[in-house]
Amino acid sequence: MMINCKEASRLLSEGLDRDLAPGMRAKLRFHLFLCTACSRVKQQFDFLHRAAAQYPGPDGDDDGPHKP
Amino acid sequence: MALNSGEILDPRDLDRHRPQLLKYAMLQLRNHAQAEDAVQETMVAAIKGAQGFAGGSSVRTWLIGILKHKIIDSIRKSSREQSLDLDRHESSPDDMDVLFKPDGHYADMPADWGNPEEALSRQRFFEVLEECMESLPKATAQAFAMREVMGLDTGEICENLSISASNCWVLLYRARMRLRECLERNWIGAGGR
Numbered sequence: 202m203m204i205n206c207k208e209a210s211r212l213l214s215e216g217l218d219r220d221l222a223p224g225m226r227a228k229l230r231f232h233l234f235l236c237t238a239c240s241r242v243k244q245q246f247d248f249l250h251r252a253a254a255q256y257p258g259p260d261g262d263d264d265g266p267h268k269p
Numbered sequence: 270m271a272l273n274s275g276e277i278l279d280p281r282d283l284d285r286h287r288p289q290l291l292k293y294a295m296l297q298l299r300n301h302a303q304a305e306d307a308v309q310e311t312m313v314a315a316i317k318g319a320q321g322f323a324g325g326s327s328v329r330t331w332l333i334g335i336l337k338h339k340i341i342d343s344i345r346k347s348s349r350e351q352s353l354d355l356d357r358h359e360s361s362p363d364d365m366d367v368l369f370k371p372d373g374h375y376a377d378m379p380a381d382w383g384n385p386e387e388a389l390s391r392q393r394f395f396e397v398l399e400e401c402m403e404s405l406p407k408a409t410a411q412a413f414a415m416r417e418v419m420g421l422d423t424g425e426i427c428e429n430l431s432i433s434a435s436n437c438w439v440l441l442y443r444a445r446m447r448l449r450e451c452l453e454r455n456w457i458g459a460g461g462r
Binding site: 214242244 | 399423
């Protein structure tokens with residue numbers, strides 16, 4: 202059974218918060234292999250993760266960029 | 270300039286960071302009185318523990334580290350007193366349907382963000398991110414902030430917000446989808462990169 206982008210987007214997010222069942226993980230990986238839209242969304246979720254961890258961003262008036 | 274460890278922190282130097290700390294606390298608590306309290310407690314803890322400040326990181330980074338604990342305490346306290354009013358709209362992912370066609374494809378093709386890493390060195394990017402986080406519904410924003418800004422695991426978040434794990438995943442899903450869309454419109458689409 203193939204999953205669609207809507208289902209894939211949900212699994213992409215949940216995969217960042219818990220371990221997906223191996224079957225789900227395989228379906229997601231297969232979908233990502235074929236789907237440009239979802240591959241972009243995956244990269245964007247990963248970027249969002251890095252960006253949020255660095256919020257509130259560069260520390261302009263102390264000692265240079267804030268590094269967590 | 271970073272202070273060397275052992276150097277005494279000037280309370281005026283702490284005060285300079287108050288607006289930024291208040292914004293940070295407001296984003297996660299969505300309640301002015303609670304945010305003010307968390308920042309005030311942070312300032313008190315900072316003055317008491319000034320000798321615990323070990324150069325290396327900036328004063329702001331150090332203050333935010335203290336503030337995170339105060340925010341979590343505050344969220345825990347308020348969810349104990351009154352269970353989070355998670356309305357039906359926030360606990361169901363149905364509002365994500367508009368982003369997809371009936372066959373499950375994206376209604377609007379997600380854009381290619383290229384290499385967005387450079388944004389992380391720009392203050393303006395974080396202002397856009399902040400505006401996007403402020404536009405999320407309350408519990409959605411709180412769950413996202415605890416997960417991605419503060420780095421808690423979902424178990425701790427569910428416990429702090431007194432919600433189920435599946436509700437938690439829905440909140441985080443909505444947050445990521447909405448923030449993705451918001452950044453695409455207001456940063457990537459606005460030529461920020």
